Amino acid sequence: MSSTRNLRHNLARSALALAIGAAxxxxxxxxxxxxxxxxxxxxxxxxxxxxxxxxxxxxxxxxKEVSASADGSFRFGSLTPGKYQLQVFENGELIDTQDAVVxxxxxxxxxxxxxxxVEEVLVTGERIAQVDVGIAESGMVISAEELNExxxxxxxxxxxxxxxxxxxxxxxxxxNASFAGASVSENVSYINGLNTTNFRDGLGFSxxxxxxYDNIQVKTGGYSxxxxxxxGGVMNATTKSGTNEFKFGSSFYYDEQLETSPNTYSAVNDKxxxxxxxxxxxxxxxxxxxxxxxxxxxxxxxxxxxxxxxxSGRGYKAETDGDFWGLKLDGYITEDHRVEFTAFxxxxxxxxxxxxxxxxxxxxxxxxxxxxYSRGGTNWIATYVGNLTDTMTLSVSYGENEADRSxxxxxxxxxxxxxxxxxxxxxxDWVDTSVSEGVxxxxxxxxxxxWDLNDHFIEVGLxxxxxxxxxxxxxSGGMYWRLYPDLNLxxxxxxQNQGNxxxxxxxFYIQDTWDITDTLTLQAGLRNETFTNKNVAGDAFIEVDxxxxxxxxxxxxxxxxxxxxxxxxxxxxxxxxxxNTNIRMAGQELYTYEFFEWDGECLxxxxxxxxxxxxxxxxxxxDGTIPDTRSxxxxxxxxxxQSEFILGYEIATEQGYILGAKGIYRNLETSIEDVAIDAAVxxxxxSTGSWDASKVGGASxxxxxxxxxxxxxxxxGNEMRIxxxxxxxxxxxxxxxxxxxxxxxxxxxVELTFARPFDGKWSLDASYTWGHSWGNNExxxxxxxxxxxxxxxxxxDQPGLLDGGYGDLPNDRRHTVKAxxxxxxxxxxxxxxxxxxxxxxxxNCFGMHPTDGFAQAYGSESFYCQGEFAKRASQGRTxxxxxLDLNAQYPIEMANGQKLLLSMDIFNIFDNDTxxxxxxxxxxxxxxxxxxxxxMPVYYQEPRSIRFGVRYDFN
Numbered sequence: 001m002s003s004t005r006n007l008r009h010n011l012a013r014s015a016l017a018l019a020i021g022a023a024x025x026x027x028x029x030x031x032x033x034x035x036x037x038x039x040x041x042x043x044x045x046x047x048x049x050x051x052x053x054x055x056x057x058x059x060x061x062x063x064k065e066v067s068a069s070a071d072g073s074f075r076f077g078s079l080t081p082g083k084y085q086l087q088v089f090e091n092g093e094l095i096d097t098q099d100a101v102v103x104x105x106x107x108x109x110x111x112x113x114x115x116x117x118v119e120e121v122l123v124t125g126e127r128i129a130q131v132d133v134g135i136a137e138s139g140m141v142i143s144a145e146e147l148n149e150x151x152x153x154x155x156x157x158x159x160x161x162x163x164x165x166x167x168x169x170x171x172x173x174x175x176n177a178s179f180a181g182a183s184v185s186e187n188v189s190y191i192n193g194l195n196t197t198n199f200r201d202g203l204g205f206s207x208x209x210x211x212x213y214d215n216i217q218v219k220t221g222g223y224s225x226x227x228x229x230x231x232g233g234v235m236n237a238t239t240k241s242g243t244n245e246f247k248f249g250s251s252f253y254y255d256e257q258l259e260t261s262p263n264t265y266s267a268v269n270d271k272x273x274x275x276x277x278x279x280x281x282x283x284x285x286x287x288x289x290x291x292x293x294x295x296x297x298x299x300x301x302x303x304x305x306x307x308x309x310x311x312s313g314r315g316y317k318a319e320t321d322g323d324f325w326g327l328k329l330d331g332y333i334t335e336d337h338r339v340e341f342t343a344f345x346x347x348x349x350x351x352x353x354x355x356x357x358x359x360x361x362x363x364x365x366x367x368x369x370x371x372x373y374s375r376g377g378t379n380w381i382a383t384y385v386g387n388l389t390d391t392m393t394l395s396v397s398y399g400e401n402e403a404d405r406s407x408x409x410x411x412x413x414x415x416x417x418x419x420x421x422x423x424x425x426x427x428x429d430w431v432d433t434s435v436s437e438g439v440x441x442x443x444x445x446x447x448x449x450x451w452d453l454n455d456h457f458i459e460v461g462l463x464x465x466x467x468x469x470x471x472x473x474x475x476s477g478g479m480y481w482r483l484y485p486d487l488n489l490x491x492x493x494x495x496q497n498q499g500n501x502x503x504x505x506x507x508f509y510i511q512d513t514w515d516i517t518d519t520l521t522l523q524a525g526l527r528n529e530t531f532t533n534k535n536v537a538g539d540a541f542i543e544v545d546x547x548x549x550x551x552x553x554x555x556x557x558x559x560x561x562x563x564x565x566x567x568x569x570x571x572x573x574x575x576x577x578x579x580n581t582n583i584r585m586a587g588q589e590l591y592t593y594e595f596f597e598w599d600g601e602c603l604x605x606x607x608x609x610x611x612x613x614x615x616x617x618x619x620x621x622x623d624g625t626i627p628d629t630r631s632x633x634x635x636x637x638x639x640x641x642q643s644e645f646i647l648g649y650e651i652a653t654e655q656g657y658i659l660g661a662k663g664i665y666r667n668l669e670t671s672i673e674d675v676a677i678d679a680a681v682x683x684x685x686x687s688t689g690s691w692d693a694s695k696v697g698g699a700s701x702x703x704x705x706x707x708x709x710x711x712x713x714x715x716x717g718n719e720m721r722i723x724x725x726x727x728x729x730x731x732x733x734x735x736x737x738x739x740x741x742x743x744x745x746x747x748x749x750v751e752l753t754f755a756r757p758f759d760g761k762w763s764l765d766a767s768y769t770w771g772h773s774w775g776n777n778e779x780x781x782x783x784x785x786x787x788x789x790x791x792x793x794x795x796x797d798q799p800g801l802l803d804g805g806y807g808d809l810p811n812d813r814r815h816t817v818k819a820x821x822x823x824x825x826x827x828x829x830x831x832x833x834x835x836x837x838x839x840x841x842x843x844n845c846f847g848m849h850p851t852d853g854f855a856q857a858y859g860s861e862s863f864y865c866q867g868e869f870a871k872r873a874s875q876g877r878t879x880x881x882x883x884l885d886l887n888a889q890y891p892i893e894m895a896n897g898q899k900l901l902l903s904m905d906i907f908n909i910f911d912n913d914t915x916x917x918x919x920x921x922x923x924x925x926x927x928x929x930x931x932x933x934x935x936m937p938v939y940y941q942e943p944r945s946i947r948f949g950v951r952y953d954f955n
Contacts, residue, residue: 036193036238037385038102040076044088045113047072053112056085058099059243061290064335066390072113075452078385078393080241080330081215088112104141104215104238107132109562131652135513135523136553136567138221138646138662139163139233144213144240148951149822150832151885151905154210154253154278156189156235162820163218164751164767165664166233167813167838170917171939172786173203178811179220179233180666181747181771182642183779185790186232186575192239192328192342194381194399195229195444199467199503201580201790202780205235206379206401207346209299211251211280212326214240221664222569222646225509225525225551226448226461231575231642231668231779239328239342242293246285249953253278256947259911261940265919265933266423268308268359269940271315276303292331299324301348308357308364311423315357315364322348322376336387346376347404354431369410369431377402377439391452401442408435415477417607420484422924422932428607433480434495436473440579442466455515462508471583472498481608485600487926490609492596496624497589499536501582506530511551519560525551531576531639535586541629542713544639547574564651574641577672577713578780578790585632585674585711585792590624621708630723634714635730640672648751660753671743671777673716673796678705679854680737681724696726707798707854716796717742739799744775745809756821764821773812776805776872783810784844784920785861794861800852804863807872808842815839834885840878841916845870845934847923865922866930881914881941883907896954903949911944 044051051068055076068074068088081104088096096112109132140163152158157175160166169176169184176184185202188195196206219227219234227234257274284295301322308315326344333339350373356365381399388394409432416433419425448461473495480493511525530545551571558564583589597613604610648662685691685701696704704726714720717740720733749771756764778784782793794801817837824830847870849855849862856862863870887905894900917939924931 036104036236036383037078038081038104039107040079040084040086040100040102040110041107042074042086042110042112044068044072044074045111047113048090050091051113052089054087054089056087058083058085059245060286060293060330060332061244062332062335064387069454071454073454075457077450077452078387078395081238086110086112103143105217105236106141131563131565131650131658133521133555133557133562133565135224135521136555136569136646136648137219137223138569138648138664139217139219141215141217143215144210147210147213147216148903149830149887149889150820151834151887151907152820153907156205156208156216156237159216160218160233160235161836162765162818162834163220164753164769164816164818165220165749165771166218167811167816170783170786170810172783173781173788176203177233180664180749181745181773181809181811182232182666183781183783183811184232185578185780186230187235188227188230188232189235189237191237191344191379192340192381193383193397193446194342194379194401195442195465196379196401197229198403198440199442199465199576199579200405200440200469200583201578201788203788203790206344206403207322207324207348207376208237208239208326208344209278209280209297209301209324211282211299212239212297212324212344214238221644221666222553222571224523224553225511225527225549226459228507228509228527228529228549228574229505229576231573231640239326240282240284240295240297241328241330242284242286242295244286244289244293245955246283247953247955248281248283249951250282251278251280251949251951253947253949255945257943257945259943259945261913261943262937263310264938264940265936266310266312266938268310268357268362271306271308271362273306274304274945276301290332292329294330295328297324297326299326308359309426310359311425313357313425313427314368315355316352317355318350318352320348320350322346324348338385340383340385341380342382343378343380345378347374347378348376349374352432368429371407371409371432374404374406374408377404381444393450395446395448397444397446399444401440401444403440405438405440406436407432408437409476412476415606415608416475416480418482420482420925421486427603430476432476434473434475436471438469438471438473440467440469457513458510459513460508460510462506464507465505467503467505467579468500469579469583470500471587474498477606479608483598483609484926488598488600489926490596490598490612492594494590494592497583497587497591499583499587501536501579501587502534502538503576503579503582504530504532504534505576519557521555523551523553525571527551529574529576533577533579533582533586535582535626535629536588537626539629541582541586542577542633542637544577544637547639547641549574549641563653564649566649567647569646570644572641572643572669574639575780577640580789581674581713581791584789585713586627586629588624588626589622591621593619593621619706619708628723628725630730631710631725632713633722634712634718635721636715636718637672637713638670638715640668640670642666642668656757656759658753658755658757660751662751662753664747664749664751666747668743668745668775668777668779670715671745672713672791673743673777674711674713674792675716675738675740675796676708676710676798676854677712677720677722677733677738678707678709679739679799680720680733681705681710681731683737684731684733690727692727695728707857711797715743716740740796741776741802741806743777743796744806745773745777745779746775747771747773758822760824762821762823764819766819767817769816769818771813771816773809774807775809776802776807778809778811784846794858798852798855798858800849800855801858801861803849803852803855804869804871807874809873810841812842812873813838813840828891830889830891832887832889835883837880837882839880842873842877843875843918843935844872844920845875845922846920848926848928850928859925860921860923860931865934867928870922875920875935878916878918879914881912881916883912883941884909899953899955901949901951901953903947903951905947905949907945907947908942909944912941913943914941915939916941
């Protein structure tokens, strides 16, 4: 007996299964599909050979018909999320009608026809609890309307924070989140199928107002073979669409920071101010009724921020202006063929004015100049979806994503100078540390094909991303001086890099969702990915292909009633090499350093040092030439990938609650890092005696390989085969000669979840996560020292930097409790709350390495303090953090279908000021003397703020 036929018999055993057909789910862990659509599947009870099911999109009037299979089963795929009506006809006679709601990425199960013998089900409220027994992904789906009812900041990262196993990243990285122990640079974000992730370093994505979003899907693990390029999480959003009903409206929001954080040793926080004004106008409707629809939005956003340094000698006043526009078109050529077009611009500009500031007298001095930060760009994607037959669907998409990443100060001719006496004080009239002009462009193509074979649902597809960027970066004034008056030393650095760079990414996949029995579903998928990174000359310097990523999940419905499931998921996930690596390793980068004796007093008019003494010699991190591509990558290199295993259980109770328990284990099986090979090369040539000094002007191997001469991409802990340009040969370096341990990162977690969907009165979603992240490699970026140089952090630069480097990683948050929900009063007032409690992060003490000379050159980057060993995470944790946000909304019904909504949100209502990050450098730079600021707070919890909102809708 087929599984779909058995589903009809199971219906009579559970009234809950009927309720599933009308359900959507908010917040609770659920099964998630893989694109911008949803699915309705089900069965006609007592079906005959003439059974026809008619589906009507109630908002757009679009209809579609399919014939039931021999056992009565049917399926409608690639549906735009929304409300639908289903009707079943026998020989042209209508015998049953039911309504269904399709959520983003979800599968709604519904049964039609004769329901004799099934107890009556009374469904009340707006949302029903459901357990989707299709596949085993983890995460949540939440709509924009539901987000409007919660006190959540209006940005995508704040939405992801509602999901279990997601933690906020360090402030250094901006608004980014860590998924299940991964670094904040390992996530991917989609809007209507367009990848909007920052491919330079993985930090951030296109910025879109909430009014443009329709649904947001957060994938925290177990996602299928259709998704890749991530070892963290996936944010998959769709935008609003038009219907046959013309609508327009506007909204206005004003945010202001009410309190300030305590001062730190480096920041005068009690002078901080921050406010934001957002105004939106939107309209939607039918250009051609039942055929062509539009949704358009214009949004104006102005943010003002003011902040001052305690020791830096600078204060800043910044204004950000953004004029967002967005357009979504949906066209139905026929009932089986439709097209979508989405375009938006998130261009914005921040003008930051710098002023001299004296913290001792609390006086603001001369205006020094502006820095203009340009961000965002024009984005678009076009998609065709065709139901070729009742069982075959084809989807084709092409899109482009653009992002400006330019930072241009007014007085870019002024050298960057810091005075260092424990704290850094800016001197001179420079405004920003560097000048950077760059634009990123992504072009993507994707083709997906599905075939419904009743008990098997086969999907195949391929996609390509071609990414290009321009880069022109140099230090302000062409140089960076750091002055050490107590040591009578001055250090000069010079940095320049420019050019155009490209990366290519290709992938294809195949997967089968197989209903083995009426209670057991298996999904088996296989994904293959290829990444190619090119140097500034357009030549490939690394190509990693045949990255086979199997994905396997199983779901068992133990009762056959559709109200509970046991599920397991195993898969591997690959991460591409950030294009930042192209710029830093394969460009024409000039990066030098030089120390001079100095009297500790004399300064030129531009604040650069005068009366300099002897130089210790000019050193090179990069010499400005394009490296030989053979010298950059270990020929034995393996791709970076992570394995993941999830085991869980969910149940929907008769009272409408959803309870869940889940175990998660992730292991970063292979990591790609840049490592210095100088020590290994010296050992190799000294042990073999094969160094030919005549090829390098008589220089010894030690003269050439001074510790920082050649950096190579490799898998740390393994042997290496690499080209040595000076000798014109490939050499084999053993793991022992290289001296690096294997890069390791593991994450284990247990999640407990509870959901009570809104019943017209109240709702609640809550989770508890015990999580542990450990190893010696955080991932793409490094929270330890705030390094955003994705893929090229100092972590594996020298073997000595790894001494003591194994332990709890920065994204280890051992205990986390989250809860959010709403309550509706009878008089119309509605209140919402969002709560989070989380234990602190591990702390370290970084200083000078006592014995490794190459590691010493990096300054206070080793796991030593004042020469004493201080292994990773040995210095305790930051304090436990908790936060409560509240909101209130009051709707006012007006004539002619007009609605007015007044809202107020208060964030951190108790104004808690927990220390989130501290100074972890224990030694003064270049010495083993104690850093007087070690352990002091750097960042506190965001202080209390308020948001007022007014929303007007005319339907």
